[in-house]
Amino acid sequence: MLEKVRDLAKRWLEDKEVDVIFGLKEQDGYIAPYLFTDASELGNLTISTQCRLCYTCRPSKENILSLMQRKEPNTKIGVVARGCDERALIELAKRGQIDLGKVKIMGVACTQDEAKGCKCERAYPNNLVLGERVKGVSEDENVDALLNKSLPERLTFWRHELSKCIKCYGCRNVCPMCFCKDCKMEQEIYARTGWLPPEIPMFLFIRFYHVSERCIGCGECEKACPVDIPLLTIFKLLRRDVKDLFDYEAGLDAGQESPLLTTLDEAPMKEEVTSGV
Amino acid sequence: MVEFEPRIVGFCCNWCSYVGADLAGVSRIQYPPNLRIIRVMCSGRVEPEFVAKALSSGADGVLVLGCHIGDCHYMYGNHRTAKRMAILKRILGYLGVDPSRIRLEWVSASEGPRFAEVVTEFIKEMKNLGPNPLKEVKAC
Numbered sequence: 237m238l239e240k241v242r243d244l245a246k247r248w249l250e251d252k253e254v255d256v257i258f259g260l261k262e263q264d265g266y267i268a269p270y271l272f273t274d275a276s277e278l279g280n281l282t283i284s285t286q287c288r289l290c291y292t293c294r295p296s297k298e299n300i301l302s303l304m305q306r307k308e309p310n311t312k313i314g315v316v317a318r319g320c321d322e323r324a325l326i327e328l329a330k331r332g333q334i335d336l337g338k339v340k341i342m343g344v345a346c347t348q349d350e351a352k353g354c355k356c357e358r359a360y361p362n363n364l365v366l367g368e369r370v371k372g373v374s375e376d377e378n379v380d381a382l383l384n385k386s387l388p389e390r391l392t393f394w395r396h397e398l399s400k401c402i403k404c405y406g407c408r409n410v411c412p413m414c415f416c417k418d419c420k421m422e423q424e425i426y427a428r429t430g431w432l433p434p435e436i437p438m439f440l441f442i443r444f445y446h447v448s449e450r451c452i453g454c455g456e457c458e459k460a461c462p463v464d465i466p467l468l469t470i471f472k473l474l475r476r477d478v479k480d481l482f483d484y485e486a487g488l489d490a491g492q493e494s495p496l497l498t499t500l501d502e503a504p505m506k507e508e509v510t511s512g513v
Numbered sequence: 514m515v516e517f518e519p520r521i522v523g524f525c526c527n528w529c530s531y532v533g534a535d536l537a538g539v540s541r542i543q544y545p546p547n548l549r550i551i552r553v554m555c556s557g558r559v560e561p562e563f564v565a566k567a568l569s570s571g572a573d574g575v576l577v578l579g580c581h582i583g584d585c586h587y588m589y590g591n592h593r594t595a596k597r598m599a600i601l602k603r604i605l606g607y608l609g610v611d612p613s614r615i616r617l618e619w620v621s622a623s624e625g626p627r628f629a630e631v632v633t634e635f636i637k638e639m640k641n642l643g644p645n646p647l648k649e650v651k652a653c
Contacts, residue, residue, distance in 0.1 A: 391609025391646055420562060437608045438569045444604050445561045470607055477603045499592040505599060
């Protein structure tokens with residue numbers, strides 16, 4: 237599998253289909269994103285679920301690809317993308333962060349074990365080039381456990397979980413969809429400087445809402461959290477809800493605009509708007 | 514025992530609901546005094562963060578009032594509110610706050626009696642629901 241990826245990347249570079257290959261590089265046992273410009277380096281190209289490819293740089297708060305594209309607007313970039321990477325690219329293009337016309341995506345499917353490890357619902361890219369589509373993980377014990385709780389029980393549960401928050405901003409920093417220059421989570425009114433834990437549930441609510449309809453379900457926030465707050469539980473439920481309410485799923489079609497940015501005529505909502513949910 | 518008096522925050526849009534509230538006042542229609550009105554230019558200005566902040570600061574209920582669909586002064590402001598509030602309610606439900614603490618209603622400028630009716634009914638519902646559980650969180 238890995239050999240196939242390397243061969244194809246080499247062919248793309250040699251045939252001048254792309255100018256550079258953006259992928260993960262393994263060196264001395266560490267894995268990090270790397271821009272391959274020469275075919276001879278491709279022996280180190282790897283695919284892994286350990287490292288994000290499509291991350292937002294801090295503190296400039298710009299996606300790595302949009303930074304590259306601003307510096308070199310005419311370079312054609314080949315991206316070795318897993319399912320979540322591809323969805324991130326599509327969502328970023330939809331929101332004007334990157335130019336998808338200058339990006340060629342090499343979609344690589346994850347294995348069943350990798351999908352299980354990430355609790356991924358959709359472990360393959362839309363535009364699949366290599367690998368086989370494996371079944372996603374639809375069951376999640378955290379989600380079921382939360383749904384079985386009554387409202388006061390849920391509040392007790394989240395009060396406990398959210399009071400662990402140390403306000404490290406890891407979930408926001410790692411999220412490929414969090415690229416706002418002015419982040420609400422940094423505003424004094426929502427997160428007072430020097431106060432721990434942050435206001436419950438205000439602080440993380442901001443992220444829950446802002447990422448709700450753009451969440452690609454990569455699960456990086458939950459992996460990044462140093463105190464193990466089950467963030468993915470909420471995002472999984474919200475992805476389900478957005479699909480249910482608007483029949484929309486993030487990261488599938490670059491031409492389909494987010495339902496929260498369009499009118500009710502363009503993207504109707506399922507239920508009667510005046511009645512309660 | 515003193516009866517529980519809920520504190521309600523109401524976001525009213527400048528063009529319809531606020532005028533509707535004004536009409537209710539001018540017409541001397543009686544409704545309970547538990548509502549604190551915040552005037553916004555459009556119901557589309559109401560960010561879900563405002564609602565969440567109101568609830569986490571101790572409001573027992575939040576009422577978001579805007580123009581009827583199709584009557585928005587800014588064409589599509591209330592379309593967005595409708596969509597946002599639907600998602601907001603889901604999130605609050607998962608976090609353990611009763612989604613019925615938030616209500617989105619359309620009240621036009623000529624609907625003074627309806628404004629009073631909506632407010633009275635909402636306050637009655639909040640009275641039955643009891644105090645907002647997030648208040649205790651704030652205290653500790």
